Amino acid sequence: MILVLLGPPGSGKGTQGALLKSKLGFEHISTGDMLRAEVAKKSHLGLKAEEYMKQGLLVPDDLIIAMIKNILSQAPHKNYVFDGFPRNVNQAEAFETMLNTMGLQVDKVFYFDLDDDVIIKRLSGRRVCPKCGATYNIYYQKPKNDTLCDNDNTPLIQRDDDKEEVIANRLRVYKEQTFPLIEYYKSKGKLFVVSANGTQEEVFEKLKSML
Numbered sequence: 001m002i003l004v005l006l007g008p009p010g011s012g013k014g015t016q017g018a019l020l021k022s023k024l025g026f027e028h029i030s031t032g033d034m035l036r037a038e039v040a041k042k043s044h045l046g047l048k049a050e051e052y053m054k055q056g057l058l059v060p061d062d063l064i065i066a067m068i069k070n071i072l073s074q075a076p077h078k079n080y081v082f083d084g085f086p087r088n089v090n091q092a093e094a095f096e097t098m099l100n101t102m103g104l105q106v107d108k109v110f111y112f113d114l115d116d117d118v119i120i121k122r123l124s125g126r127r128v129c130p131k132c133g134a135t136y137n138i139y140y141q142k143p144k145n146d147t148l149c150d151n152d153n154t155p156l157i158q159r160d161d162d163k164e165e166v167i168a169n170r171l172r173v174y175k176e177q178t179f180p181l182i183e184y185y186k187s188k189g190k191l192f193v194v195s196a197n198g199t200q201e202e203v204f205e206k207l208k209s210m211l
């Protein structure tokens with residue numbers, strides 16, 4: 001089964017992708033996480049991608065599509081949840097062609113619906129642990145010890161692209177490039193709308209009931 005999580009930055013795609021992995025055994029493919037790992041490694045791809053990511057812009061489609069092709073061609077018959085991909089209609093079309101040649105298709109697309117004011121608070125308040133990857137929010141989900149990770153006491157950091165000047169760009173890019181995917185998948189009868197308000201558990205329950 002192939003699922004796609006679609007929605008604005010900060011709508012909880014990463015969290016729900018991780019739950020689909022830990023509770024239901026899906027392979028969780030987050031292009032954002034993969035790119036951040038490449039940036040940390042200072043690989044050729046990472047150095048190229050960093051320029052775009054710093055500004056809140058999309059990394060060029062050909063780099064992303066090659067990354068996805070590489071994963072799928074190695075293990076085409078797993079259950080996948082894609083988080084952050086596809087990000088525009090061009091990527092969605094390339095994805096469809098790629099899947100067709102493997103006899104596969106996108107089964108369901110979950111669109112996480114969330115108001116702009118909540119998105120901004122979720123992004124600007126997000127803090128992450130650089131060691132274990134745990135995510136917190138200074139407004140909604142504070143760590144027990146103010147600025148330290150609950151799991152390992154590591155000082156939490158703010159992602160560069162969660163800084164206010166970059167958030168505005170990411171939201172603009174989302175509206176211009178990613179939002180049209182809602183219509184794209186709706187017209188194919190694959191779109192399921194999930195209200196992204198509520199706790200992680202509540203959203204996950206809704207998601208499961210639609211699976």
Ligand code: AMP
Nearest residue numbers: 031032052053057058059064084085087
């Ligand atoms: P995310 O963690 O999904 O919010 O992604 C962080 C950043 O990685 C985005 O702002 C983009 O610069 C880049 N990125 C992630 N996924 C994609 C994608 N499918 N296409 C292009 N750029 C991407």
